Amino acid sequence: MPERFRSARSGRTIPSMPADTIYLDHNATTPPDPRVIEAVDRALAVAWGNPSSAHAPGLAARETLQRARDEAARLVGVDSSEIVFTSGGTxxxxxxxxxxxxxxxAGRRRVVLSAIEHPAVIEAARGLAPQGAEVVVCPVDRRGLVDPGELGARVGETTVLVAVMLANNEVGAIQPAAEAAAITARAGALFLCDAVQAVGKIPVAARAIGADYLPIAAHKLNGPKGAGCLCVRHGAPCVPMIAGGGQEGGLRSGTENVPGIAGFGEACRLARERAGDEGRIAARRNALEERLVREAGAQVLAADAARLPNTIGCVLDGVDAQALVVRLSGRGVFVSAGSACHAGKTRGSHVLAAMGVAEAARGCFVRVSLGAGTSDEDAERAAAIIIEEAARGRARKGR
Structure with missing residues (x-):
């Protein structure tokens, strides 16, 4: 990861991460790639027009949007006309x-969710309850996986929507999304596959999954915050929530965030370039994980499930995870105590609870998530520091 980035267009020097720090919280957000920053900078300089305008500046902005739309579509194997730009995954x-x-x-009012869905899915579904929706939660096993049989028992002729994420943000467990989509289709319902955590980390093909809806967030794949999209399968309903000028084919009004979307498109292009890196990242993850298990007594969750290649979600018995994160930060190693969406509320993690993790152990849960720029040296040094600080935390607690 570069310490500083110099914009070729503006000549500005942009501070990034100090060279001696190690960022291992890529499931929370990813540092923008310098080429993404350049794409945003370029859009601000030359694609500043309103994309709805018919003149040259508007055309330049519109062409920038189309290039980004094409890149997002290529990344997940859909048609560019199936991409609706949004402010992000939520x-x-x-x-x-x-x-x-x-x-x-008619007669459909059931919404079925896996027990480990992101709060954005859970709260959106709960918000339908006052309108008569019946929200049903499908449990997961100790590995954090949905059982297709359990899901099938809850999906039927009254089901409107089924939501099963592609990969969990806390423990990295990859779900049987295609099986869930097939169960959903047989019931005549719609399938939402939250791929926000998966895109850019593993290959994602929306059509192979069978997703009617597949959201993506730019900041999870080295792009800017405030940009993302919803992939809407041709024929699936899409009803605008925001009224106005009818942008995005009438599906999402409001002048488009051209610089952010330009950066998103570049991030998608770069993610396609990195395809095949999963094995290299997994090897580094595995080496780090093995040291944490051997020398810090880490209990890795979802260890025997297919996982995102960059993710370690583990319990360090006797270690206050929040305090550990603070101490590690002071030493230049950045990890998290669970999902960023649960910051300060790790013991309340619905994902860990659904997996049967005891309440006391939830307070000892640490997530380490590597990125494309994490080196072998980074992983080795981070492992040593985490092991050392975990031992110190236990010693303090034992006093």
């Missing part, structure tokens, strides 16, 4: 849930 999920509900068939 808005994309809200649009999917709202659309499915508003276009539901």
């Amino acid at each position: 808005e994309a999920i809200a649009l999917a849930v709202s659309s499915a509900w508003q276009r539901r068939g």
Whole structure:
């Protein structure tokens, strides 16, 4: 990871991470690639027009949007006409849930969610309850995996929507999404596959999964915050939540965030270039994980499930995870005590609870998530520091 980035266009020097720090919280957000920053900078300079305008500046902005739309579509194997730009994953999920509900068939009112869905999915579904929705939660096993049989028992002729994420953000468990989509289709319902954590880390093919809705967030794949999209399968309903000028084919009004979307498109292009890196990242993850197990007594969750290649979610018995994160930060190693969406509330993690992790152990849960730029040296040094600080934390607690 570069310490500083110099914009070729503006000549500005942008501070990044000090060279002696190690960022291992890529599941929370990823540092923007210098080429993404350059794409944003370029869009601000030359694609500043309103994309809805017919003159040259507007055309330049519109062409920038189309290039980004094409890149996002290529990354997940859909047509560019199936891409609706949003402000990120949360808005994309809200649009999917709202659309499915508003276009539901007669007698359909059940929404089925896996127990480990992101809060954006859970809260969007709960928000439908006052309108008569029946929200049903499908449990997961100790590995954090949905059992297709359990899901099938809950999906039927009254089901509107089924939501099963592709990969969990806390423990990295990759779900049987294609099986879930097939169960959903047989019931005549719509399928939402939250791929926000997966895109850019593993290959994702929306059509192979069978997703009607598939959200993506730029900041999870080395892009900027405030940009993302919802992939909407041709024929799936999409009902705008925001009224106005009818941008995005009438599906998402409001002048588009051209610089952010330009950066998103570049991030998608770069993610395609990195395809095949999963094995290299997994090897580094495995080496780090083995040291934590051997020397710090880490109990890795979802260890025997297919996982994102960059993710370690583990319990360090006797270690206050929040305090450990603070101490590690002071030494230049950045990890998290669970999902960023649960910052300060790790003991309340619904994912860990669903997996049967005891409440006391949830307070000892640490997530380490590597990135494309994590080196062998980074992983080795981080492991040594985590082991050392975990031992100190236990010693303090034992006093």
